[in-house]
Amino acid sequence: MMRLQVPGYELLSQADSLKYSFSGTGVNVSSALSRFGHEGYLISRLPSNPLGDAAESYLRKLGISQSLLSRGGEHLGMYFLENGFGARPSRVTYTNRQASSFNTAPEGTYDFDQIAKSIDMIHFCGITLAMNDNVRQHMKSLARAVKANGGTVVFDCNYRPAHWRDGGYAKAKPHYEEMLELADIVMMNEKDAILTLGMPTDKCEREEQLMDLIPDVARKYRISVIAGTHRFINGDNTHSLRGFIYKDQVFTFSNLLTFSVYDRIGAGDAYTSSIIHGEIEQFSPQQTVDFAAAASILAHTIVGDTPMSSVGEIFRAMTERVSDVER
Amino acid sequence: MMRLQVPGYELLSQADSLKYSFSGTGVNVSSALSRFGHEGYLISRLPSNPLGDAAESYLRKLGISQSLLSRGGEHLGMYFLENGFGARPSRVTYTNRQASSFNTAPEGTYDFDQIAKSIDMIHFCGITLAMNDNVRQHMKSLARAVKANGGTVVFDCNYRPAHWRDGGYAKAKPHYEEMLELADIVMMNEKDAILTLGMPTDKCEREEQLMDLIPDVARKYRISVIAGTHRFINGDNTHSLRGFIYKDQVFTFSNLLTFSVYDRIGAGDAYTSSIIHGEIEQFSPQQTVDFAAAASILAHTIVGDTPMSSVGEIFRAMTERVSDVER
Amino acid sequence: MMRLQVPGYELLSQADSLKYSFSGTGVNVSSALSRFGHEGYLISRLPSNPLGDAAESYLRKLGISQSLLSRGGEHLGMYFLENGFGARPSRVTYTNRQASSFNTAPEGTYDFDQIAKSIDMIHFCGITLAMNDNVRQHMKSLARAVKANGGTVVFDCNYRPAHWRDGGYAKAKPHYEEMLELADIVMMNEKDAILTLGMPTDKCEREEQLMDLIPDVARKYRISVIAGTHRFINGDNTHSLRGFIYKDQVFTFSNLLTFSVYDRIGAGDAYTSSIIHGEIEQFSPQQTVDFAAAASILAHTIVGDTPMSSVGEIFRAMTERVSDVER
Amino acid sequence: MMRLQVPGYELLSQADSLKYSFSGTGVNVSSALSRFGHEGYLISRLPSNPLGDAAESYLRKLGISQSLLSRGGEHLGMYFLENGFGARPSRVTYTNRQASSFNTAPEGTYDFDQIAKSIDMIHFCGITLAMNDNVRQHMKSLARAVKANGGTVVFDCNYRPAHWRDGGYAKAKPHYEEMLELADIVMMNEKDAILTLGMPTDKCEREEQLMDLIPDVARKYRISVIAGTHRFINGDNTHSLRGFIYKDQVFTFSNLLTFSVYDRIGAGDAYTSSIIHGEIEQFSPQQTVDFAAAASILAHTIVGDTPMSSVGEIFRAMTERVSDVER
């Protein structure tokens, strides 16, 4: 997607300029994994026009290999971002989404078997699942092909009410279940279980609900790893966040961390990509969740959606207190 | 439409920021006429979101009354503009056009009879005619209502090949003919007659073709005033332009003027609005065409699509040589 | 007034660019009320030059009707703003104030009876009262005309020591008393009573002083509604604020709210316009004061002097905790 | 003065930011002479506020000694500049001029005898002469003191119609005559002789008028050196300029030079300061006028009012054709 952000804290009706970049969950996760030393690809379709050229250059700059990108169609999904401040929340206005080259990619755009052979692991996002039947078909075919080929499937639930619209949870449920069946690693928390999967709980506290429901989800859909976060938004431009991972029937939590927020969008993708990195590198669950929480905190201090921190910087943030200027 | 322009002379794949404004032929003509002392309205539909809010504020700033604007739908037509320089032409990339609130306005969005009663004159543009059947239906109904109510109908041919696509001239012809039948004042030149209306001529020079064909067009469709320009693009960031008006069976021409170009887009709308102003104010044809040519030249020196010159400034540009700093 | 703000946190002697906008208490209140669904006018005089043109467009953009604006004179009041940060306060440098088109408007510029007939309510500000005898004469004549015509008079005390200079309170008192006699709704707190009106109190705490003095003010000048705030400035770019309203002999208070501050100027006008809105819409005193406090907090997060929040956004801020990105 | 310039080619009613700098004829001439290796002072008064601080730092940056600057008063003269392009002239809007610290400096602000002793040469400008009686009194007293002390007096006629307003030439004449009597070096051309001094000529061409009138002026007011330029403004962002110097009863001319213009304001001061430099350094008249013409042309390519070229750069521009990138 193209992100068009009003600089500073003006509204769209006050400003006259925008900063633009290209992002999206896939971009963020793939770029972060490249920065961690893996080979990151994006499977998508970009328009055959100057916007597509700009997006392609930008993805290369982020370290993403362009070899699985195709070009065609005329549009790019876009969103306009007005930065919030303190008591005033940030505001996102989507445009052009259904008409995007990605969402209108015809049958045969991607060679799923070929792709499945060239990668070890694949990441899908619930936002994409909300797009349209065509896209959902692509996702599921590809997930099956990767699975069949012995690859690992990651699924990030990422339910967005605005995309599914009225009665969305009911519409979404069968698609989510299908993806959960295929997935090895899942990003979610108790809200996904309650709202999307419709699972009941008699607990009231978020943490209790989590510990009540996530083991059931893992069991029911045969998922190896479920991870996610609890986030609390404070009035003074700080957030608090605690990460968890559920693996081998054990919950592991990070500390509850409170931190200043500069750019919140995409910070969840920093968490996701770090969980994936921890799994690939066979970190202990504690190390994985601490690494992911630190990566996510750093991502909140980075301009743009896409995480920019190296493994070294994340480890430094895990182990040290906030430091003075690095010279 | 929302204009998203790369500042300076970078390409979209080089830059990271955009200047935005809101324009379109209707906006440009209506705003120019407001600046000339008339009451200018825009009949359109803007999305019910922060982009629509921004557009509405911007139109107010330009002096356009918002009383005939409605709100609804989710999208705004957009175009990205990369400025050319010298031998490198400017480049426009459209996006989101068919999905715009305007192009998806349902039956009943506008009350044509009510509108027809509240205005004296209405301006239509051939670009709008290229949109879709629904929009064309709106245009023609409104033109008929205004005509029935004794108002004046202006039609600017403005044929854009990219919008009509393959076989466009044939597709466009019946719609253009219908609008020409309804119009009192028409903006066009010999190319519209030859290409869109398919009229034959055995002349080779542009000016001869013009003088051969335009009287036929005026006669055939019973049009009172036909006006337009011939434009020549030079390699050194200058253009040359001569305006004409055909009225009462007489052609009147402006001088051929050569001038430096800063922002070419919308300069045609400055010409159109000035022809309209000349007709309303009952200028002589020579005064009208000279006023319109001067207005158009000034519009090439103005940032953005929308003309910003006052009547006084245009008269100064008509009568004086280029002057030093005005203090 | 024209606001010329150094962007970011540089001083005038460090920077080389300024952001400009047009504001002032009248602009802020009128624009906020337009946004709340009322018809907002500004009664003022702008210079007949490009600065006046820019100001007029800007006011239209803010939704203010230009029908009561006149043009004449050569100057606009201006102020330069250097943003403070943490321990370093913001700094305002006024220029050109006495020479402004508004402050030099001759007798007969405004037709008070005509104006009084076309409006239901009028807002005056103590800053204007500090300008000069001519302006004070205009204010009082207009207030009397509106009152005579059955309209409501709002007066915001807004005493600024820099404008009245040495011995200011004594100079100001008779003018303030005259305005208070004419006013139905007054914005003030105990400091105005003590310093400007010279009223004694034996209380020490601000809140006790307020509750001791405001009822006397209301009684003495026959004022229906007195409202205002107590503000506390913290060292970490946050402020704390509690609003009050005194009506029908009862004090109603908002909670003491602590919030991050981005742009403090004009936040008082957000409070004032919201009190006015609450009175027009016949909110309960509690609803009015909560609405006004929330509006003021949001105004601290908005770039520029002029409030930009809609009724919906203010209600959301009243009832919900700080929320995540709105998508 | 403070120059507040709309960046790029937008109008004040389109833009939202300004670039600012501090200039004025005195600043430009003094700074240029500092750059040429002389000691440059400015005799002026700046306000005691952050604007005065910013101006003082800026003058230091330009190489002007602050030892003859005083501080007091509250205002600075300002002008807003909207850049023209091609057929659209640049536009200057003055503000705050009469109220400036300089124009309101009381008797006794400057110690004329002290100043006269510390300098060799002094430059006055006709713009200052237009301000008010107080300022004119300062100018004449200082000119007399410098003259009495054996210093050289330079006077630049620089008649600005907007400052003298209606009947300005008649009002200005006695003051100009007084300054011409005191001056050793005068910047002017035939227009000053005809319009301000009311001298008759029966010639029609500018150059003939110049050669007819300037010798009379030199004789009548006993002026050693008279210098100036003829400027022609072309439609394509270029100007043409020829410089002259009249000394020892001989006219010497530069070539007529045509050049691209980036920032026209202050280019006359580059010419003046270069004539002064030529006189101090005892260049031949031909060298002086060629140096001044080249300096003026370079000043048209420099951002801001104040010339920035070194002696070396000006000599290079005099002797060489336009060169490629200097590496």
Next chain:
Amino acid sequence: MMRLQVPGYELLSQADSLKYSFSGTGVNVSSALSRFGHEGYLISRLPSNPLGDAAESYLRKLGISQSLLSRGGEHLGMYFLENGFGARPSRVTYTNRQASSFNTAPEGTYDFDQIAKSIDMIHFCGITLAMNDNVRQHMKSLARAVKANGGTVVFDCNYRPAHWRDGGYAKAKPHYEEMLELADIVMMNEKDAILTLGMPTDKCEREEQLMDLIPDVARKYRISVIAGTHRFINGDNTHSLRGFIYKDQVFTFSNLLTFSVYDRIGAGDAYTSSIIHGEIEQFSPQQTVDFAAAASILAHTIVGDTPMSSVGEIFRAMTERVSDVER
């Protein structure tokens, strides 16, 4: 190298911001060839710090494969660019060059045999030859390895007096001769033959000198293709340029083209990369030289050192007159 450019037309002593990018002859040629559909590599060394990270991302964005880049050392060569305008030439200030990671790369940094095997063609630049003995050693070893492996060697003479300093031509000659012996395709013109190689000619006109000397050069050093340009700089921000190619004992010339210049730096590399492309694609000499001249002209209209035009855009510029906005 890192290019640090003052935006607009200010000098370093006036501005306070810089635009930065990463370029150099190798970057420009490699990136242009990537854009033309070849696989482009850069053989260089970047520092192991955030500047190196930024450079590496930037090169990826330009489409250059990073697989032959190494990291090490602490510095990057930089140059500061102040844009000229009209009569004022652009100015380049180099810094940090000898200390750069590239110029201090130790023995063994590059595996020449390995590189030679992985590429078909290699481009060297005379600027690099001026650096130091170590770098010269690297260049020659690599050229020999490529040649030995059957690859094509391109050498661009690009003599820069500032790098070789006093007596530079004599110092440079043996190194240039060594490179010419190894080269298959050489970029040069008659000046290189006269000044660097010290070849005599009795012709006076540039074109005659060229036709006199270049065949001797080709014969003496057994060079298949010699190409280059003649450039003329006009006073109005335009340049004129004619390209030539000498191949199979025949000279072929492009037309003399005159065009507006926005950014002159790197335009020579657009010419070079287009000659290479023509040779690879086996264009006729006329097509090659016309393609290269058009590519170079477009590169003068592009921001930054690096050409950004596609093959399609260059062909369009070769065959069409300057066109209106592309929509």
Next chain:
Amino acid sequence: MMRLQVPGYELLSQADSLKYSFSGTGVNVSSALSRFGHEGYLISRLPSNPLGDAAESYLRKLGISQSLLSRGGEHLGMYFLENGFGARPSRVTYTNRQASSFNTAPEGTYDFDQIAKSIDMIHFCGITLAMNDNVRQHMKSLARAVKANGGTVVFDCNYRPAHWRDGGYAKAKPHYEEMLELADIVMMNEKDAILTLGMPTDKCEREEQLMDLIPDVARKYRISVIAGTHRFINGDNTHSLRGFIYKDQVFTFSNLLTFSVYDRIGAGDAYTSSIIHGEIEQFSPQQTVDFAAAASILAHTIVGDTPMSSVGEIFRAMTERVSDVER
């Protein structure tokens, strides 16, 4: 040095522009003392190129007399600054340091005796001591000359591990000891005593270590005044700081102050210059340390390295609570 700062919070690999300014410990201290009413000089060497011109203008702007500056060499030390945010620390990348005009100034660049006669006090910084033997020689010769001439020597330990590299403390110790022998006023804290001077202590808390070691240092090297700070970095963009001064065998401390940080670099120089000012003005130790702590806090709120607060502003910050907008 030239500071090249990425604006906002982007990284070098994300942004494309830089803000630049010129600073360094000597610049900061000298400029602050000028602002406090003293005459401030800088003893340094700047390159003879446009970067040197820009630096020289900038220093003049800061109020530093250029009379002890010399010009020569080709380079300027530079550093790139990426702003940290919250949990992400700021990052400094040095470049070009050893090659700078200052670090390569040859014997005889400075006339130490002449300099010593023209000044009352001199400030040296430990960063300079880390440069090279040549520079160290200059420093010590000058310190001795000033001392011999009765002047006061200030030495700021400012040990930077990155400059001394491996085994740095041992390498640094003899040079530090030599400077301490010569110094009257020293800026340091217990860490310098422990790490650089290798002094043992059996205390664990920083404050105890300080009180244990500093008196020994003062005694051993016969230093009149030792001052410094303890700084604590919090996670929410605030720091806490306590200043101390040791004089006449007595420790005096400021309060521990917690404050928001905008730009941390150079805040130590604000502390140093304020200690110097207190000593010159014979403030009491309490007043000196409070003044210095307040100055340092304000410097954290100022853009750029160089303190910009006046004596009046610092006193206001010492005595008042954070205030509202200053109008």
